[in-house]
Amino acid sequence: MNSITATLAKAQLKQNRKRTVITMIGIVLSVAMLTAVCGFAASGIDAMRNLVGDDYIAAYQSMFVSMAAVLGAIIMAASVVVISGAFRISASERMRQFGILKSVGATKRQITKTMLYEAVYLCAISIPTGIVIGLLIQWLGASIGDLLLAPMNKLINNGLSMHMRFVFSWQSILIAILLSLVTVMLSAWLPARKAAKIPAIEAIKLTREIKVRKTKLRTNRLIQAIFGFEGTLAAKAIKRSRRSYRAMVTALTISIVLFLVCGNLNTELTMAMNQLYANIDANSLTTFSSVSSSSPYYNQPLDADAAQQLTDTLLAYPDTTIYGVGVDGGYALDVASADLTDTMLKTLDEGQTVVGAALVIADQAHYEALCKAAGVAVGSNILINTAQKTISNKDTEFQPLHFSGQTLTLSNNGTSVDITLDAQLISAQVPQEVFYAAYEDIIIVVPDCAASQYYWFGNSADLAGFLTYAENTMAAYFPLAEDSSAYVYGVTDITAITDMTRSLTKLVTIFLYGFVIMLTLIGLTSVIAAISANVRLRAREFAALRSVGMTQGGLRRMLALESVMSSLKALLYGLPLGSIAMYFTYRSVVIQSEFQFVYPWATLIEVAAGVFLITLITTQYAAAKLRGGSIIETIRSNEGV
Amino acid sequence: MSILKVQGLTKDYGKGDAAVAALNDVSFSVDKGEFVAIVGASGSGKSTLMHLIGGVERPTKGKVFVDDMDIFSLNESRLSIFRRRNIGLVYQFYNLIPTLTAEENIMLPYLLDGRKPDPKKLNEILDLLGLANRRDHLPGELSGGQQQRVSIGRALINDPAVILADEPTGNLDSHKSRAIMDLLKLSNRQFHQTLLLITHDEKIALQADRILTIEDGRILRDEAVRA
Numbered sequence: 001m002n003s004i005t006a007t008l009a010k011a012q013l014k015q016n017r018k019r020t021v022i023t024m025i026g027i028v029l030s031v032a033m034l035t036a037v038c039g040f041a042a043s044g045i046d047a048m049r050n051l052v053g054d055d056y057i058a059a060y061q062s063m064f065v066s067m068a069a070v071l072g073a074i075i076m077a078a079s080v081v082v083i084s085g086a087f088r089i090s091a092s093e094r095m096r097q098f099g100i101l102k103s104v105g106a107t108k109r110q111i112t113k114t115m116l117y118e119a120v121y122l123c124a125i126s127i128p129t130g131i132v133i134g135l136l137i138q139w140l141g142a143s144i145g146d147l148l149l150a151p152m153n154k155l156i157n158n159g160l161s162m163h164m165r166f167v168f169s170w171q172s173i174l175i176a177i178l179l180s181l182v183t184v185m186l187s188a189w190l191p192a193r194k195a196a197k198i199p200a201i202e203a204i205k206l207t208r209e210i211k212v213r214k215t216k217l218r219t220n221r222l223i224q225a226i227f228g229f230e231g232t233l234a235a236k237a238i239k240r241s242r243r244s245y246r247a248m249v250t251a252l253t254i255s256i257v258l259f260l261v262c263g264n265l266n267t268e269l270t271m272a273m274n275q276l277y278a279n280i281d282a283n284s285l286t287t288f289s290s291v292s293s294s295s296p297y298y299n300q301p302l303d304a305d306a307a308q309q310l311t312d313t314l315l316a317y318p319d320t321t322i323y324g325v326g327v328d329g330g331y332a333l334d335v336a337s338a339d340l341t342d343t344m345l346k347t348l349d350e351g352q353t354v355v356g357a358a359l360v361i362a363d364q365a366h367y368e369a370l371c372k373a374a375g376v377a378v379g380s381n382i383l384i385n386t387a388q389k390t391i392s393n394k395d396t397e398f399q400p401l402h403f404s405g406q407t408l409t410l411s412n413n414g415t416s417v418d419i420t421l422d423a424q425l426i427s428a429q430v431p432q433e434v435f436y437a438a439y440e441d442i443i444i445v446v447p448d449c450a451a452s453q454y455y456w457f458g459n460s461a462d463l464a465g466f467l468t469y470a471e472n473t474m475a476a477y478f479p480l481a482e483d484s485s486a487y488v489y490g491v492t493d494i495t496a497i498t499d500m501t502r503s504l505t506k507l508v509t510i511f512l513y514g515f516v517i518m519l520t521l522i523g524l525t526s527v528i529a530a531i532s533a534n535v536r537l538r539a540r541e542f543a544a545l546r547s548v549g550m551t552q553g554g555l556r557r558m559l560a561l562e563s564v565m566s567s568l569k570a571l572l573y574g575l576p577l578g579s580i581a582m583y584f585t586y587r588s589v590v591i592q593s594e595f596q597f598v599y600p601w602a603t604l605i606e607v608a609a610g611v612f613l614i615t616l617i618t619t620q621y622a623a624a625k626l627r628g629g630s631i632i633e634t635i636r637s638n639e640g641v
Numbered sequence: 642m643s644i645l646k647v648q649g650l651t652k653d654y655g656k657g658d659a660a661v662a663a664l665n666d667v668s669f670s671v672d673k674g675e676f677v678a679i680v681g682a683s684g685s686g687k688s689t690l691m692h693l694i695g696g697v698e699r700p701t702k703g704k705v706f707v708d709d710m711d712i713f714s715l716n717e718s719r720l721s722i723f724r725r726r727n728i729g730l731v732y733q734f735y736n737l738i739p740t741l742t743a744e745e746n747i748m749l750p751y752l753l754d755g756r757k758p759d760p761k762k763l764n765e766i767l768d769l770l771g772l773a774n775r776r777d778h779l780p781g782e783l784s785g786g787q788q789q790r791v792s793i794g795r796a797l798i799n800d801p802a803v804i805l806a807d808e809p810t811g812n813l814d815s816h817k818s819r820a821i822m823d824l825l826k827l828s829n830r831q832f833h834q835t836l837l838l839i840t841h842d843e844k845i846a847l848q849a850d851r852i853l854t855i856e857d858g859r860i861l862r863d864e865a866v867r868a
Contacts, residue, residue: 003752003755004745004749004752004753004755007741007745007752008738008740008741011738011740011741012740014740015739015740096736097738097739099736100736100737100738101738101749101753102697102721103695103697103724103730103736104724104725104730104749104750104753104795105721105722105723105724105725105726105728105750105753105754106721106725106753107717107718107721107722107753108717108718108721109718110753199697199698200697200698201692201697201698
């Protein structure tokens with residue numbers, strides 16, 4: 001290890017301590033993420049193994065492994081871009097040094113080796129640190145995950161429960177170490193190979209002059225007009241040193257894309273989770289169902305009177321409101337095609353005029369409210385003339401029928417019933433509870449029917465007490481249900497469900513954003529490295545500008561404009577790419593839940609602001625570092641940093 | 642016995658009509674132990690000649706033999722190894738590695754070979770250069786003259802067949818220049834080193850055994866200096 005290549009590598013790391021630290025942070029973060037991803041896969045497999053047992057674990061195992069593989073690949077790709085950027089800066093700073101080494105007889109391999117040794121030294125410290133941090137993240141994530149799984153376990157309450165534990169798996173740590181090594185060595189090798197190719201003469205001929213590429217740099221009139229002379233200089237600097245800006249723009253672009261996709265996924269997920277009971281103001285749901293065929297005793301529907309009796313009993317509990325709604329559904333309704341609206345006809349097969357229909361009853365008070373809303377006497381039949389369907393991938397609300405006070409014939413299994421419509425209501429006038437109960441296209445509220453299903457949405461100040469009370473009420477009314485295996489009645493704590501959905505959403509959000517934020521941090525290290533190296537490399541240029549009279553303020557403005565322009569560039573790539581990526585993830589992930597594509601404008605604005613902030617802060621910081629240097633000394637300095 | 646032979650050396654920069662001949666069919670040879678000064682105005686092609694002999698650049702046409710080895714017949718890594726064992730380079734701007742100590746910079750050609758020089762030899766050179774008490778200093782901690790002495794030490798350490806010095810005193814004041822020239826002459830005498838010195842300074846050139854004058858990429862004069 002005592003070879004000259006190793007010595008040079010060590011010296012370089014010591015020489016440029018700040019960049020070494022930044023690079024190390026980058027490596028530590030990516031190792032931590034790889035470790036955490038491998039660890040989470042292990043935790044996930046463990047959780048599923050406890051749930052489903054050894055016999056069924058194989059499928060889940062491959063699911064977790066492939067998920068980890070996808071995430072790992074993303075992390076590795078991002079890390080290589082970023083870490084190799086840092087190494088490229090290190091190489092470009094030492095071009096002259098490599099030239100000198102070559103002129104005294106160093107071979108290409110020796111030049112490559114010094115860079116690789118640099119990587120080895122960095123790994124020696126960063127990988128163990130990264131592993132430890134990764135395990136910490138895994139432990140923290142597993143703990144939070146377990147905490148958030150608790151509401152679900154409480155709800156399921158059937159002996160089966162899912163727990164996330166911290167799993168120390170040496171296999172996954174080994175994999176993480178190997179992947180990290182590959183990532184870092186590849187990151188060092190890519191620029192090293194290039195640096196070694198530079199002929200000695202190129203590097204030593206010029207003292208420390210940065211070679212300006214000969215491409216024609218046209219002055220953009222627009223930039224000149226908007227940003228002034230400093231703006232023109234900034235634009236030229238960016239065009240000229242495109243390479244050093246590229247890593248930064250790439251890193252920023254990737255972050256933008258990930259944040260947008262993440263923001264969109266999160267919005268869709270929250271919407272999906274919230275839709276369950278979103279518009280119903282209730283904290284408990286008591287249900288009755290006679291659909292079960294295995295329940296001979298109660299295979300009979302509830303009529304309005306029986307239901308009302310139960311409603312009144314439930315209402316007797318203090319500080320409680322109840323919305324009771326029952327359904328006699330599954331009817332087929334053959335209507336004259338003239339009675340059906342065009343939209344309704346479009347959703348049916350060609351020539352079809354049979355639509356699904358349901359009769360609905362409500363508790364006395366709410367039935368009367370509906371009649372009053374429709375402006376008819378109690379005892380009327382009211383058509384709820386609103387249907388919801390997904391038409392060409394879009395949620396659509398529409399009127400299914402032309403209402404004319406007609407009489408409809410509903411048939412079900414050979415029996416049929418004639419209903420004369422007295423009035424109609426549309427969705428805005430109808431409580432969500434009705435739509436929750438019945439999902440048919442045509443819903444008719446009637447004074448009485450044989451409800452095969454009945455729902456009591458309860459809102460009670462003392463929820464726990466009411467749940468017990470409702471349970472007892474139902475058990476007293478259906479005494480034999482206990483013995484039958486059938487599901488006759490049920491009492492559900494809705495808040496528990498919303499709690500569960502909320503914590504599941506939180507769980508996914510934490511993991512999603514955690515992932516993206518970590519990746520962004522890795523990218524950030526490269527942005528900081530790129531900007532500060534760039535400013536340092538151009539110290540002479542800045543000194544020259546100051547010697548011809550540019551003020552410190554002008555210099556700062558020029559750097560600020562450079563950062564604004566490169567941010568704009570990153571946004572220019574990132575926003576369209578992110579939007580496309582967002583749409584594709586939406587298409588592949590969210591399509592089943594029948595949600596419309598929602599553009600996360602808030603995320604977009606946050607992302608844009610973040611990008612500008614990051615680049616501005618780093619350039620201003622770097623510029624502040626330059627303030628001290630004497631003009632003449634910087635101009636005249638020939639020797640290396 | 643000639644240690645360095647240059648045959649028909651030509652170097653064009655650019656291509657086609659835009660081609661500029663920096664060096665045009667230059668031939669000469671140098672005997673072992675000879676001290677040759679190459680003079681010429683800036684842009685005459687003298688630095689190009691030096692880079693070609695040093696093997697850091699490849700010619701358009703022509704050959705260079707160092708110790709009877711046709712250096713451009715070697716591939717790049719073989720040439721690198723040949724260079725570190727047989728050619729010593731001294732530049733105007735010292736070209737030291739800023740992160741290595743004076744001693745390490747001097748030993749560099751050996752270190753690249755994975756070897757350590759004989760400590761006696763190293764001490765002899767450090768004494769000769771007057772750097773014995775500066776051996777652990779980094780280049781940044783040394784004066785210009787001291788840095789140039791380190792680079793001379795680096796050129797001397799491996800007993801090269803030829804030492805090539807490109808304006809070694811160009812960046813130094815007259816007092817330090819004289820000290821560096823004395824040092825180069827001393828090494829030429831004491832170690833019987835072959836020395837090629839590029840300069841635009843007539844006075845310095847006159848200290849050599851022989852002066853090659855270059856103009857527009859050709860040898861204009863080749864004359865011995867009378868002692």
